[in-house]
Amino acid sequence: MSLYSDRSAKDMGDELETLSWYHCDLSRHAAEALLLSNGKDGSYLLRNSNDGPGCYALSVRAKDSVKHFHVTRKDNGYVFGFNEFPSLQDFVNHFANQPLLGSDAGTLIVLKCPYPWLVEEPSIYESVRVHTAIQTGRTERDLVPIAPSLGTKEGYLVKKGAIVKNWKQRWFTLNRYEFKYFKDKMCEEPIRTLDLRACSAVQFDYSQDRVNCFCLVFPERTFYLCAKTGVEADEWIKILRWKIVSIVRLKC
Incomplete structure (x- = not known):
């Protein structure tokens, strides 16, 4: 009926x-x-x-x-x-x-x-080590009440240098609107923090001499990254795009 x-x-x-x-x-x-x-x-x-x-x-x-x-x-x-x-x-x-x-x-x-699209992500990670510890053995006491809405990701990617155009492996973390990369997984201080609120696009890139590459477009620079597999690259692209769309909807 x-x-x-x-x-x-x-x-x-x-x-x-x-x-x-x-x-x-x-x-x-x-x-x-x-x-x-x-x-x-x-x-x-x-x-x-x-x-x-x-x-x-x-x-x-x-x-x-x-x-x-x-x-x-x-x-x-x-x-x-x-x-x-x-x-x-x-x-x-x-x-x-x-x-x-x-x-x-x-x-x-x-x-x-x-599962809400409007995500207010608390800063629950004081460092990469704490982040890793929580991911491997977190409990309810480690998280704030709205933590189930977190959209976080971490892992190794290969990044193209800005001046010297060589490729180096870096450890990346995504938390709130901060996309950070570190020399390796155990480093506490990031080499750089990218603010996704300034990012205009995230997409696959086929201009490099490597496979599974994607890029993040910022006003001052385009960052080129490569994942081990196409599936992994797609995962990064989709979660980063989701973040950017959320930013745009918040501004509307």
Whole structure:
């Protein structure tokens, strides 16, 4: 049975813009990275689908995996499977009490906690060593209440020099809007801190004589980095773009 109301397309668009868990152009891969790294069982978010206008994907963490569901805007409501809902909030209210479906392992998927796009990331890492310690054995006492919304990442990348155009391996950390690189993992002081609020673009780069390269464009300089694999490079690009999009939306 249809649950459509007489809401206009404008009303539906307005609902999307005010929805705290609508991540707009976040990719499938980035959604999985965020939910697995920082979410919990039942965390969910809505994002645009590659199927075209009016098509969305609901990404939900189910224990150690992320499931994706098609949601379509049609007429004055939203369609999910054989069900129709007048609003996205009605959709969530319905499935908060009734599992979406059972996974291959027999796990019931329930929407429990929206994953917000507006992330206020506390500075919980005093140094790279503390950061590493928390990542390997953190407890609830190590984190502030909103820490599940953290979008952090760290790892080795190879960076091209600014003056001497050689490539050197550096340890990178991403926390809040600070993208830092260190001589190695155990160094406490960064060589440089890049403020992503000044970054205009992050993208794959095919101009270098190396594979798996990407670049960050700043007003004064473009930084060229290389990852070990294409998948790893894509992970960095997606999480960095997510940060930049969040910055832009905060300014609006």
